[in-house]
Amino acid sequence: MKFLWFRCDIIITSTALAVAVIAVALAGFLIKKELDDSDNTERHCRMTDEALSSLERFKSENHTAFVLGYSGEVGKALVEELNQLKVFKRVVLIGRRQVPLSVGPEFEQRVVDFENLDDHKDAFKDLDMGFCCLGTTRGKSGVPGFIRVDHDYVLLSAEIAKAHSCKHFSLVSSQGANKNSSFLYPRTKGQVEEALKVMHFDRLSIYRPGLLMVDRQESRPMEATLRTLLRPVSYFFPTAVTTPVKVMALAMINNGMVAGDKVEVYDNKAIHQLSGISKGCPMKRSASAPESTKTK
Ligand SMILES: NC(=O)c1ccc[n+]([C@@H]2O[C@H](COP(=O)([O-])OP(=O)(O)OC[C@H]3O[C@@H](n4cnc5c(N)ncnc54)[C@H](OP(=O)(O)O)[C@@H]3O)[C@@H](O)[C@H]2O)c1
Ligand SMILES: *[C@@H]1O[C@H](CO)[C@@H](O)[C@H](O)[C@H]1NC(C)=O
Ligand SMILES: *[C@@H]1O[C@H](CO)[C@@H](O)[C@H](O)[C@H]1NC(C)=O
Numbered sequence: 535m536k537f538l539w540f541r542c543d544i545i546i547t548s549t550a551l552a553v554a555v556i557a558v559a560l561a562g563f564l565i566k567k568e569l570d571d572s573d574n575t576e577r578h579c580r581m582t583d584e585a586l587s588s589l590e591r592f593k594s595e596n597h598t599a600f601v602l603g604y605s606g607e608v609g610k611a612l613v614e615e616l617n618q619l620k621v622f623k624r625v626v627l628i629g630r631r632q633v634p635l636s637v638g639p640e641f642e643q644r645v646v647d648f649e650n651l652d653d654h655k656d657a658f659k660d661l662d663m664g665f666c667c668l669g670t671t672r673g674k675s676g677v678p679g680f681i682r683v684d685h686d687y688v689l690l691s692a693e694i695a696k697a698h699s700c701k702h703f704s705l706v707s708s709q710g711a712n713k714n715s716s717f718l719y720p721r722t723k724g725q726v727e728e729a730l731k732v733m734h735f736d737r738l739s740i741y742r743p744g745l746l747m748v749d750r751q752e753s754r755p756m757e758a759t760l761r762t763l764l765r766p767v768s769y770f771f772p773t774a775v776t777t778p779v780k781v782m783a784l785a786m787i788n789n790g791m792v793a794g795d796k797v798e799v800y801d802n803k804a805i806h807q808l809s810g811i812s813k814g815c816p817m818k819r820s821a822s823a824p825e826s827t828k829t830k
Contacts (some may be wrong), residue, residue: 582807600625603669651694665704666692739781
């Protein structure tokens with residue numbers, strides 16, 4: 535009995551110790567992630583400032599855009615922000631079904647059959663910017679279905695858009711995208727990114743968000759569990775591993791309003807910086823008053 539108690543002591547102590555070590559390591563990882571800059575912090579934060587000040591000019595240039603995947607979580611957030619900001623003169627929402635939306639008259643829904651997209655080429659006509667938020671899951675569509683949507687539909691759309699007038703294509707990809715990965719999801723994302731790069735848009739912006747934070751209507755138990763676990767993490771370390779859909783949407787809009795490189799890949803930190811509503815830019819920047827409100 536005595537011996538057993540003794541053993542229990544060791545087990546309990548060592549378990550507590552292991553838990554503590556893991557917790558410390560996890561906290562260290564998150565703190566590092568949170569404090570790390572993106573590859574180009576200075577530039578992204580400057581672009582965001584620029585976007586704020588060029589809003590009126592951009593509006594006066596009568597730009598037009600299309601949104602793919604506008605019935606999805608990122609897509610819905612994007613449409614909402616576009617409707618608030620009114621940056622485009624015309625926005626065509628291209629999708630497989632009509633959805634009820636209360637948006638301004640500059641929006642138009644176009645229902646297309648992605649399996650016969652060539653028959654719907656005119657949906658992409660005269661639109662200079664494209665936002666792609668298409669995607670499905672392996673669970674929902676199976677492996678071939680996932681590749682068909684997340685890879686093929688994206689490229690088929692991009693090709694038609696490019697042949698028309700699309701100058702700037704934006705893709706919501708994912709953290710970890712890598713064409714060499716042995717896992718389907720990051721590999722497919724990496725492959726679609728690579729294929730877009732060789733299409734030579736005037737500008738291509740690839741976004742790699744972390745876990746999207748949104749109250750998803752559709753049931754995805756695994757994702758929901760992860761989201762619940764990461765909610766406190768997202769609160770204390772907002773830019774480390776999570777991306778609210780509004781942050782994702784605003785990053786794409788801001789970046790679309792300013793000049794940028796031909797091909798750019800934005801990691802999660804860069805997305806937060808570009809959004810203008812999240813942390814990630816040096817303090818002094820967000821504290822400084824905009825140019826127009828400065829006196830003298
Ligand atoms: N979930 C995450 O945490 C996470 C993290 C990083 C990156 N991402 C990526 O971010 C992107 C956007 O994610 P999300 O959560 O906003 O996606 P979502 O809510 O699942 O929406 C996907 C969109 O794609 C459309 N779509 C799906 N299958 C289609 C098909 N067969 N034909 C035509 N349209 C189809 C959907 O249309 P319907 O409404 O008609 O189905 C919807 O508009 C995805 O590429 C995803 O992989 C997600
Ligand atoms: C944008 O549209 C407005 C109203 O339709 C027009 O007055 C203006 O000249 C246009 N601007 C450009 C740059 O085409
Ligand atoms: C993929 O593999 C190729 C060839 O081995 C290599 O050159 C490339 O850097 C790798 N790409 C990534 C994203 O890891």
